[in-house]
Each structure stands twice: as C-alpha cells, then as structure tokens.
Amino acid sequence: DSGVTQTPKHLITATGQRVTLRCSPRSGDLSVYWYQQSLDQGLQFLIQYYNGEERAKGNILERFSAQQFPDLHSELNLSSLELGDSALYFCASSVGSGGQGVGYEQYFGPGTRLTVT
Amino acid sequence: GQQVMQIPQYQHVQEGEDFTTYCNSSTTLSNIQWYKQRPGGHPVFLIQLVKSGEVKKQKRLTFQFGEAKKNSSLHITATQTTDVGTYFCAGPVLDTNAGKSTFGDGTTLTVKP
Numbered sequence: 001d002s003g004v005t006q007t008p009k010h011l012i013t014a015t016g017q018r019v020t021l022r023c024s025p026r027s028g029d030l031s032v033y034w035y036q037q038s039l040d041q042g043l044q045f046l047i048q049y050y051n052g053e054e055r056a057k058g059n060i061l062e063r064f065s066a067q068q069f070p071d072l073h074s075e076l077n078l079s080s081l082e083l084g085d086s087a088l089y090f091c092a093s094s095v096g097s098g099g100q101g102v103g104y105e106q107y108f109g110p111g112t113r114l115t116v117t
Numbered sequence: 118g119q120q121v122m123q124i125p126q127y128q129h130v131q132e133g134e135d136f137t138t139y140c141n142s143s144t145t146l147s148n149i150q151w152y153k154q155r156p157g158g159h160p161v162f163l164i165q166l167v168k169s170g171e172v173k174k175q176k177r178l179t180f181q182f183g184e185a186k187k188n189s190s191l192h193i194t195a196t197q198t199t200d201v202g203t204y205f206c207a208g209p210v211l212d213t214n215a216g217k218s219t220f221g222d223g224t225t226l227t228v229k230p
Contacts, residue, residue, distance in 0.1 A: 002159070035220075042222035043160065043205065090159060105150060106207075108159040 003027065004109035006091050012115045018079040021112045025072055025093030031055065032074040033092040033106060034066055043090070049074055081116045088113050121208050123221035131229050136193040138224035140206035147209055149189045151180060154223070155202040163191075196228050 003026035013019055025032050034046040045058035049068035060066075063081075068074040078085060088111045094104035122141045130136050140149065148167040152160040164173055166182035166189060173180045177200075179192045193200055203223040 002161070043220040045220065092160075105162045105165055106152075106160075107162065108152075110159050 002107040002109065004091060004093050004107050006089075006109035006112050008112060009110065010113050010115075012117065013081060014117055015081055015083060017081050017116075018077065019081065019114065021076040021078070021089055021091075021114075023074045023076070023091030023093075023109060025074070025091075026107050029093035029095050029107070030072065031094045031096060031104070032068055032072070033094070034060075034074070034076050035090040035092065037088040037090060037111075039087075046076070078114070083116050086114055086116045121206060121219045121221040123206060123224050125224055126222065127225050127227075129227045129229065130196050132198060133195050136196050136200070136226055138191050138204050138206075138226075140189045140191075140208075140221050142187050142208050145186050146189075147186075149182060149186075150207045151189075151191055152205045152207065152220075153202050154205065158202075160205060193226075196226070198228050198230055201226060201228050 005024045007022045011019055023032060030051045031048060033048045035043045036046055037043050046060040047058060047066050048056040052068050052070060063079050066074060066076045090108050090111045092106040092108045094106045096104040120143050124139050128136055148165055150165045151163040153163055154160045164180050166173060166180055169186050170184045171182040177194045181190045183189060189206055191204055203225045205220050205223045207220045
C-alpha cells in the first residue's frame, strides 16, 4: 500500500460526458502528479501540482483540467470525453516539488480505470 | 525536449536467465529513478541513482548510472517468476524549474517457468 488513494476505481461513461477523478496523496507529500496509461502503453505525464499550485504541464489536453486543494487532495476533470480517453489514470505523490531538475521518488495510487463507451 | 528511451520493449526469458533493460536520455539527467509495474498493478518505486557511475544493488537487481549521466541500466540475475512486470526508468527535467519526470516506455519482462 503506497498511501496514495484514488477514487473511483472504475468509471464507465459515455462519449461527451464529464468525469472527475480524485486523489489523496501520502501524508506529508506536497506534490501530486497525474498520468495517463493507455492499453499496453507507457505512462504519459499530464500535470503536476505542488502545494496547491501548478508546477509542470505535460501532454494534457485542453479538455482536461486539474487542481489541488488546500488539504492537498487533487482532482482531475475530464470533459467532452472521447473513446480514445479510455485508459488507466494514475495519481502519484512525492514529498518535494522537484525544482531545478531534482527528481523525487513518486508513490503511485492504484489508479482509476476509465472506460468511455 | 528531453526524451527518455528504453530498450528492449519486450523481453521473454526462461526462469533462471539474466535480464537487462537499458535507458537512454537525449540530455544529461540530474538523477534517474526505476519503477516496476506488475500486471494489473501500479508503478512501484525501486531506486534512485544520483551520482555519475553509481552502482546500486538490491538482492538480484543491479542498477547502474552512466558516467555521462545520460544512460542507465537495470540487470536482474537469475530471473524468477516474481520478476514479471514492466520496468520503467524516469528522469527529471534538468534545465527548467519543472519537477516532472519523463518516463521511458518501459520494458515488459515475461518469465517462463
């Protein structure tokens, strides 16, 4: 158990809909990362938050948005869903922000499997 | 931008054989991390390498960081069925203040008993 929690575990929805994925980081971790993993593919970095502020952006679509709340939990909002958005969405947390190229070990949650029909 | 490449993409071995996966970056990495993802599971942090030429061992796993800090390898001696999974390397972006890690595409290891 990594200490990172994600809800829901599974989500099935239709194209065009909007969903919200939730993540609670490990106790004491200030950074939250979101990743997308499609079938048999690697981890695509979406976005990182550190202590409530956006820290880094990856390949996140404009239809997707995220935020980190004062209690440090984070939500990833996916809207106007398309079939291609079906994937595993992982949240990870780390203690630091990783500034100046310093990488911190990341602890991953169990993921949310999103199926768009 | 920075790109971390991993080879091979897949590796099938007989139980007891050795296994190596390689990670190469187009830019110098300040450090590199390795993760393992079991089938149906989530990535789990294995180790972080920081120093040029660093070698670290965890039981049958040996991790190396290249002298130029542009490549790394993970070697498993005498694989076991419990080693099955996908191994990812991840390197942080060096030249900006961003803390994101760039993950390689992973090497998926299958072990035949």
